[in-house]
Amino acid sequence: MIQDKIVFIGGGNMARSLIGGLIADKMPAEQIHVIEPQTETRQRLAADFGITVYNAADTVLEEATVIILAVKPQMLQQVIKSLSPVWPPQALMISIAAGIHTDDMARWLNHAGTAIVRAMPNTPALVQAGATALFANTQTSTAQRQLAESVMRAVGLVIWVENEQQMDAVTAISGSGPAYFFLVMEAMQAAAMELGLPEETARLLCLETAFGAAKMALESKHSAATLRHQVTSPGGTTERAIHELEDGGLHGLFENAIVAAALRARELGHQLGQDNDT
Ligand SMILES: NC(=O)C1=CN([C@@H]2O[C@H](COP(=O)(O)OP(=O)(O)OC[C@H]3O[C@@H](n4cnc5c(N)ncnc54)[C@H](O)[C@@H]3O)[C@@H](O)[C@H]2O)C=CC1
Numbered sequence: 555m556i557q558d559k560i561v562f563i564g565g566g567n568m569a570r571s572l573i574g575g576l577i578a579d580k581m582p583a584e585q586i587h588v589i590e591p592q593t594e595t596r597q598r599l600a601a602d603f604g605i606t607v608y609n610a611a612d613t614v615l616e617e618a619t620v621i622i623l624a625v626k627p628q629m630l631q632q633v634i635k636s637l638s639p640v641w642p643p644q645a646l647m648i649s650i651a652a653g654i655h656t657d658d659m660a661r662w663l664n665h666a667g668t669a670i671v672r673a674m675p676n677t678p679a680l681v682q683a684g685a686t687a688l689f690a691n692t693q694t695s696t697a698q699r700q701l702a703e704s705v706m707r708a709v710g711l712v713i714w715v716e717n718e719q720q721m722d723a724v725t726a727i728s729g730s731g732p733a734y735f736f737l738v739m740e741a742m743q744a745a746a747m748e749l750g751l752p753e754e755t756a757r758l759l760c761l762e763t764a765f766g767a768a769k770m771a772l773e774s775k776h777s778a779a780t781l782r783h784q785v786t787s788p789g790g791t792t793e794r795a796i797h798e799l800e801d802g803g804l805h806g807l808f809e810n811a812i813v814a815a816a817l818r819a820r821e822l823g824h825q826l827g828q829d830n831d832t
């Protein structure tokens with residue numbers, strides 16, 4: 555059981571998913587603290603999860619062992635610099651910001667030797683079905699690596715990458731990935747309704763099918779391609795549908811989309827990694 559004091563800086567969509575997952579994993583609410591400037595967002599987090607919320611850093615960081623930076627990448631430099639004077643030396647920094655490199659964060663914090671873990675989680679963390687990749691800087695101790703891993707493992711799968719550049723690919727696949735599957739669900743539900751199914755029937759059939767396919771693929775010893783072939787009877791219905799999808803360029807579309815997302819992560823890192831005040 556994690557006994558650390560965890561402080562989130564930023565309580566938006568991704569922080570909410572992580573907090574909800576940690577609470578569902580039975581982490582006591584007293585251990586979770588959130589600094590969030592938007593009153594409504596702050597109040598909703600306190601009401602939904604019973605955690606303690608603040609509108610500014612003040613003395614909240616004292617005794618924190620894990621500080622999770624969950625603000626937009628564009629805000630990160632300003633936020634880290636503002637926290638520098640009150641940063642507790644023992645704390646492990648975990649940043650979930652897309653694109654931003656650990657050495658830039660270390661420079662902005664300006665505390666020699668700070669342990670920094672870059673994490674790329676995803677919103678299914680809320681239902682403890684997240685997938686998170688982690689990268690640690692060389693200042694991170696084995697115990698701190700284990701701590702970061704146990705926080706993220708409470709909300710789903712954790713995978714370490716040892717090359718920071720790979721975090722851009724991770725961001726494009728699993729960070730952004732839930733949106734791709736939600737888009738496919740939207741498109742399938744719309745098609746089902748076009749074919750005359752009632753909205754709720756369309757919704758349930760599409761979502762349960764997505765869930766079943768993912769569960770089966772995870773539990774099967776067969777590849778996704780083999781499982782697909784098992785559904786596709788020669789001369790049958792699936793074959794017609796797959797033909798349409800492949801004719802429409804599905805593979806190329808996914809490749810383009812995912813490469814574009816990874817490039818955007820890299821671009822964010824380069825643009826926002828510059829110092830604003832130099
Ligand atoms: N939404 C997602 O699926 C994922 C997001 N991320 C990363 O998580 C980070 C947050 O993204 P979202 O939660 O989607 O954004 P969001 O906009 O929902 O949340 C950011 C929150 O930070 C707050 N904030 C702004 N300035 C602040 C300050 N000075 N101190 C404390 N809080 C402040 C905002 O009021 C807002 O509630 C981003 O860096 C993003 O790259 C990573 C993985 C997945």
Ligand SMILES: O=C(O)[C@@H]1CCC=N1
Nearest residue numbers: 652725728729730731
């Ligand atoms: O869209 C974004 O930039 C963030 C990072 C991964 C998911 N959401």
